[in-house]
Amino acid sequence: xxxxxxxxxxxxxxxxxxxxxxxxxxxxxxxxxxxxxxxxxxxxxxxxxxxxxxxxxxxxxxxxxxxxxxxxxxxxxxxxxxxxxxxxxxxxxxxxxxxxxxxxxxx
Amino acid sequence: xxxxxxxxxxxxxxxxxxxxxxxxxxxxxxxxxxxxxxxxxxxxxxxxxxxxxxxxxxxxxxxxxxxxxxxxxxxxxxxxxxxxxxxxxxxxxxxxxxxxxxxxxxxxxxxxxxxx
Numbered sequence: 627x628x629x630x631x632x633x634x635x636x637x638x639x640x641x642x643x644x645x646x647x648x649x650x651x652x653x654x655x656x657x658x659x660x661x662x663x664x665x666x667x668x669x670x671x672x673x674x675x676x677x678x679x680x681x682x683x684x685x686x687x688x689x690x691x692x693x694x695x696x697x698x699x700x701x702x703x704x705x706x707x708x709x710x711x712x713x714x715x716x717x718x719x720x721x722x723x724x725x726x727x728x729x730x731x732x733x
Numbered sequence: 734x735x736x737x738x739x740x741x742x743x744x745x746x747x748x749x750x751x752x753x754x755x756x757x758x759x760x761x762x763x764x765x766x767x768x769x770x771x772x773x774x775x776x777x778x779x780x781x782x783x784x785x786x787x788x789x790x791x792x793x794x795x796x797x798x799x800x801x802x803x804x805x806x807x808x809x810x811x812x813x814x815x816x817x818x819x820x821x822x823x824x825x826x827x828x829x830x831x832x833x834x835x836x837x838x839x840x841x842x843x844x845x846x847x848x849x
Contacts, residue, residue, distance in 0.1 A: 668840065
């Protein structure tokens with residue numbers, strides 16, 4: 627079993643829909659990292675969080691340390707949000723990566 | 734803005750060739766990383782370095798070596814390229830040494846390597 631599981635693996639939605647991507651992990655962590663990768667390869671950091679909730683524009687990330695679970699939400703989704711979203715956890719002095727969630731937003 | 738650059742976006746090499754992938758960061762970061770990314774497998778850590786001339790093996794170091802002679806530059810070397818090393822290679826750097834909320838990685842644009 628992978629130490630970091632993301633769900634769903636693939637998600638297709640219509641423009642304007644509220645999107646939720648989940649990340650569950652099985653190890654003790656000090657922080658969790660959400661990143662975005664657009665077609666073409668570039669990876670951009672979205673959030674780093676160790677508790678509670680963070681918001682940036684239409685993106686919201688939450689984490690529940692007790693339940694070992696984090697969610698990334700996108701409000702009023704737009705085709706430019708189409709990308710792979712990757713969760714990575716920081717624990718035991720190493721970064722453990724999820725496999726990513728491929729999101730497609732259709733106009 | 735942090736900038737991480739990689740020497741090539743696309744590279745095609747023949748089996749058995751020695752391949753150098755270079756990564757440079759301009760923010761005086763201590764830590765640098767090399768990953769490969771394959772469909773369905775996510776990012777896998779090949780090697781990382783916490784300081785000049787220091788290197789540590791990641792999850793899949795076999796077939797690779799690295800060099801960090803200067804703080805800003807981290808090179809990945811494929812001693813004898815093989816077809817199973819065809820992949821996307823991503824370099825990253827980070828400013829702090831495993832400090833929870835402050836630990837954030839900045840990525841280069843990636844090098845898509847094809848070994849024929």
